[in-house]
Amino acid sequence: MNLRKFKEFSIEKLILICGLASIFFVILIFLFLTKEGLAVFKSVTPANFILGKSWYPISEPARLGILPLIFGSLIVTLGAAIISIPIGVACAIYIAEIAPLKIKEILKAGIELLAAIPSVVLGFIGMVTLVPWVKSTFNLPTGLTALSGAIILAFMAMPTIVSVAEDALYSVPKSYKEGAFALGATHWQTIYRVLLPAASSGIVAAVMLGIGRVIGETMAVMMITGNAAVIPQSILVPVRTLTATIAAEMGEAVVGSEHYFALFAIGIVLFIMSFIINVTADLFLHKRK
Amino acid sequence: MLKKIWLFLVVFMFTVAAHAAKNNNSIQIKGSDTMVNLGQAWAEKYMEENPGDFVAVTGGGSGTGLSSLISGSCDIAMSSRNIKDKEIALAKQKGINPYEIKVALDGLAVVVNPANPVSKLTLDQLAGIFSGKISNWKEVGGKDQKIVVLSREVNSGTHVYFKEHVLRKLDPNSKEEFAPGALLLSSSQAIADEVAGNSSAIGYYGMGYISSKQKHIDVAQDEKSAYINPSIENVISGKYPISRPLFLYTNGQPQGLIKKFVDYSLSKEGQEIVVKTDFVPIIK
Numbered sequence: 001m002n003l004r005k006f007k008e009f010s011i012e013k014l015i016l017i018c019g020l021a022s023i024f025f026v027i028l029i030f031l032f033l034t035k036e037g038l039a040v041f042k043s044v045t046p047a048n049f050i051l052g053k054s055w056y057p058i059s060e061p062a063r064l065g066i067l068p069l070i071f072g073s074l075i076v077t078l079g080a081a082i083i084s085i086p087i088g089v090a091c092a093i094y095i096a097e098i099a100p101l102k103i104k105e106i107l108k109a110g111i112e113l114l115a116a117i118p119s120v121v122l123g124f125i126g127m128v129t130l131v132p133w134v135k136s137t138f139n140l141p142t143g144l145t146a147l148s149g150a151i152i153l154a155f156m157a158m159p160t161i162v163s164v165a166e167d168a169l170y171s172v173p174k175s176y177k178e179g180a181f182a183l184g185a186t187h188w189q190t191i192y193r194v195l196l197p198a199a200s201s202g203i204v205a206a207v208m209l210g211i212g213r214v215i216g217e218t219m220a221v222m223m224i225t226g227n228a229a230v231i232p233q234s235i236l237v238p239v240r241t242l243t244a245t246i247a248a249e250m251g252e253a254v255v256g257s258e259h260y261f262a263l264f265a266i267g268i269v270l271f272i273m274s275f276i277i278n279v280t281a282d283l284f285l286h287k288r289k
Numbered sequence: 290m291l292k293k294i295w296l297f298l299v300v301f302m303f304t305v306a307a308h309a310a311k312n313n314n315s316i317q318i319k320g321s322d323t324m325v326n327l328g329q330a331w332a333e334k335y336m337e338e339n340p341g342d343f344v345a346v347t348g349g350g351s352g353t354g355l356s357s358l359i360s361g362s363c364d365i366a367m368s369s370r371n372i373k374d375k376e377i378a379l380a381k382q383k384g385i386n387p388y389e390i391k392v393a394l395d396g397l398a399v400v401v402n403p404a405n406p407v408s409k410l411t412l413d414q415l416a417g418i419f420s421g422k423i424s425n426w427k428e429v430g431g432k433d434q435k436i437v438v439l440s441r442e443v444n445s446g447t448h449v450y451f452k453e454h455v456l457r458k459l460d461p462n463s464k465e466e467f468a469p470g471a472l473l474l475s476s477s478q479a480i481a482d483e484v485a486g487n488s489s490a491i492g493y494y495g496m497g498y499i500s501s502k503q504k505h506i507d508v509a510q511d512e513k514s515a516y517i518n519p520s521i522e523n524v525i526s527g528k529y530p531i532s533r534p535l536f537l538y539t540n541g542q543p544q545g546l547i548k549k550f551v552d553y554s555l556s557k558e559g560q561e562i563v564v565k566t567d568f569v570p571i572i573k
Contacts, residue, residue, distance in 0.1 A: 056466050058443050068469070127479075132486060141435045141489050144472055227442070227473040238472050248442040248475060251353040254376055255360070 033271060037264035040064065044258075049265065055229040055240070057249060057259040064262045066269070068229045072146070072239035073273075075232050076221060079150025080157055080214045085207055087154075088161030092206070095162070096169035097191055108163075115159035123220030126152040131224055138236055144226030146239045152220050157210035164209055168202020169195055201284040208281030212274050218243040242266050315343040316550055320354020320367030321446050322476070323395060323495050324535055327566045328367055334562060335553050342546060351446035358538055359385055364547055366538040369395065369446030386541045392554050394569035396496040396524040396532040397451060400481070400503040402488040407431040409507040409516040412530055416456050418491060421468025426489065438471040439480045439492035447477070450533050451493055493531075496524070497567030524569045535568065 040049065044064050052065015095107050126148060134151075135143030172195050180190040196203070218241075226238025227248065246263050253260040318328050325348040332344035349357075354366035359380045372387050380387050399415060401407060407429055410418075417423035419438055427433045441448040448467075457463035474480050477494035484490045485502035496519050499505055507516035510530050523529040543551045553559050560570040 054469065058449070059464075059466060127482075135487070142437045142472065142483070142487055144483070222475060223479075227475075228470050229473075230469045238470070240473070248473065249444055251350045251444045253444075254352065254356055254373075254379060256379065257375065 030271065033264055033267050036261060037266075037268040038261075040258055040261035040265045042258075044262075049262070050269075053231065055245070057253075057262060062258055062262075064258070066242070066245075066262075066266060068231045069240055069242045069245050069266070070269070071231050072225070072229070073215060073241040073243070075146045075235060075239060076149045076153060076225060076241055077211060077215050079146060079235050080153035081207070081211055083150060083154035084157040084161060084210060084214075088158045088206070088210065089165055089203060091158070091162045092165035092169060092203075093191060093196075096166045097187075097195065108166075111159050111162050114155065115163075119156060119217060120219045120223075122152050122155060123223035126220060126224045134236075140236055142226065142238065144224055144238050146225060146232055146235045146237065149221045149225040149239070149241075150235065152224060153214045153217055156217055156220070157214045160213050161206045161210040164206035165199070165203045168199040168206065171202070172198045201287045205281040205284040208277050208284065212277040212281065215277065216243060216270065216274055218247045222247055242270050246270075314341055314546065315345065316365060316546055317357075317363040318344060318346045318365045318367060319349060319357045319363040321351040321369040321535070322348040323369045323445075323447060324367040326497075327393065327535075327563065327568060330562045330566050331550075331554050331559060334558070335550060338553075339549070342549075344550060350444040351449075352444055355387075355538060358387065358540065359383055361385065361540075364539065365550070368536045368538055369533065370449050371536070372538060387538045388541055388543065390537045390539070390543070390551055390555075391534045391571055392537050392551075393535045393560075393563045393571055394524055394532055395535055396519045396521075396529050396569065397447065397493050398496050398499050398519045399491065399493045399506040399508060399531070400484050400499065401491050401506060402484055402486075403502070403504045404488045405431060405504065407506070408504065409509065411509045411512055412455060412458070413511065415506075415508065416458070416465065419451070419467055419471065420456055420465050421470060434489040437483075437487060437490040438468055439483055439490055440467050440471045440473055441477070441480070441494070442473045442475050447494065448473075451531075454531060454533070495567070496521075496569075521564070521569050532569070534571075 043062075044052070049064055049066060050070070051067050052063065053067050054063045054065050055068060056063040091107075091111075095104055099107060130148050130151060131143035133143070134140065134145060134148050138147075176194050176198055177190055180194045185193070221241050222244035225241065225244065227240045227244055228238040229240040229245075230237070232239045246266055249259070250263055253263055318332070325346065328346040332346045336342060336344055351366075351368040351370050354363065354368055355372055355376050357363040358366035359376065360383070372389065377387060399410070405426070407426060410429060414423065414429050418429070418436055419440070421438070423429060424436055425433065426436055440451070443449075452465070452467065453459060456465040456467065472483075474483065474492075477498045480492040480494055481498050481500070481503060484492050491506075499519070505519055507518045508530050509516045517523050517529045519529050519531075524532040537551060537554065539547055539551065563570045
């Protein structure tokens with residue numbers, strides 16, 4: 001009897017620890033990021049760090065301005081959002097409302113497979129197929145551009161957008177749809193005027209989560225955006241993103257140097273960005289309930 | 290029962306850890322991506338000849354190797370650049386005394402697409418192109434095309450070497466930088482691929498990467514001197530202007546097993562491996 005109680009007790013506690021672990025790790029990571037990242041402001045003011053236009057981290061003296069990197073991340077994310085949101089939402093509508101059961105199953109499996117492709121593989125495929133295509137189509141000096149990155153990232157955001165948005169559409173009460181039909185609305189009118197507004201908060205959340213995925217993506221963008229740290233004038237030029245900068249340079253940065261701290265500070269900037277996006281998504285999700 | 294399993298697991302983990310730490314017959318080598326193939330070739334041959342010893346070689350970049358040496362997580366750091374004063378100071382703080390051994394030479398080839406009519410440049414022209422002052426191929430005798438500058442990432446010893454020797458011409462006061470619009474690619478192979486497919490690109494990498502899909506540029510010290518092509522002979526004789534030494538760094542003078550390995554790399558056999566991996570030996 002005692003043994004049973006002990007087992008019950010220990011398993012309960014074990015699960016509790018697992019449950020708390022994720023929060024504990026987030027707090028630890030945040031503390032570590034802040035501790036390492038804030039140290040960079042001893043050598044550069046926050047304004048110069050955020051608004052500085054040149055990124056030459058290993059020169060003497062180092063110039064640590066991340067404005068081009070922020071713009072790089074934003075333009076790639078924006079491009080990916082413009083491509084993936086209409087396609088993703090339309091796909092979700094098709095799966096949730098129109099597709100026959102069989103096609104629905106196939107499409108869902110396909111979307112899940114798309115989510116399962118490692119980003120380095122997508123980056124590699126982009127490098128050998130998409131980059132030459134962008135170069136010749138737009139007659140550019142190089143195909144390693146923000147547009148190539150945006151297209152590949154759109155593929156990565158799509159599964160998140162489709163599955164969350166489809167979920168939202170699916171959970172709209174049946175009575176709404178039946179009511180619309182009863183009033184003589186066509187199928188499209190029902191989708192457009194009744195289902196979409198009813199699921200809107202869930203769809204916004206889906207979009208936000210997709211964007212969150214895009215902004216944190218590293219490997220693929222590092223391979224196909226060219227990594228030139230200039231403020232982009234259009235989407236057809238090479239850009240360097242925040243994530244690619246950290247990934248490319250962390251190996252070299254001497255531990256304890258200002259370059260090292262600057263990379264952690266970039267990490268803080270990214271953390272804040274994705275935190276805002278996640279909180280927004282969460283707010284919309286809760287509004288729905 | 291549960292407790293017994295825990296105890297067993299804990300004891301087991303400690304024994305494994307203790308065992309791994311005690312293994313004195315192994316050397317950890319880390320550093321320059323340029324030198325990884327060379328290091329691995331040395332390690333394989335060395336282990337064939339000395340069956341009891343174990344040598345592990347990993348890449349990551351010169352800076353990664355040196356910072357591992359400083360933090361004590363590797364025994365030998367491979368580097369394609371000299372150690373920086375900052376790194377020496379950091380090492381001294383941690384009680385590590387970096388000791389430099391020159392083991393080979395590497396010529397940096399500047400490459401363009403075979404369709405590009407330009408086939409020779411001076412160091413000044415190269416500096417102009419890579420710093421962004423020359424931005425069209427017609428300024429150096431080519432077609433009217435925008436130049437796409439390709440460089441390695443800043444974690445690469447090759448990047449640092451090219452900046453200091455070509456852009457800044459070894460002048461410590463020079464403030465020259467790579468053009469902000471230069472594309473920073475993460476590997477020599479990525480540069481080779483982009484040059485092969487882009488008729489307006491120019492890039493640089495170790496001689497070992499030259500293939501028929503790219504055309505190397507003959508480089509002259511200045512307008513009056515001869516244009517030299519990057520070949521092993523020209524690097525050995527010192528005629529080719531962009532060549533660099535490759536180093537191993539150890540903590541203090543190498544001793545015991547580490548000395549045995551360093552001596553092997555400098556031996557006749559070791560230097561033959563240098564030639565086989567497309568680098569240039571320092572001992573003729």
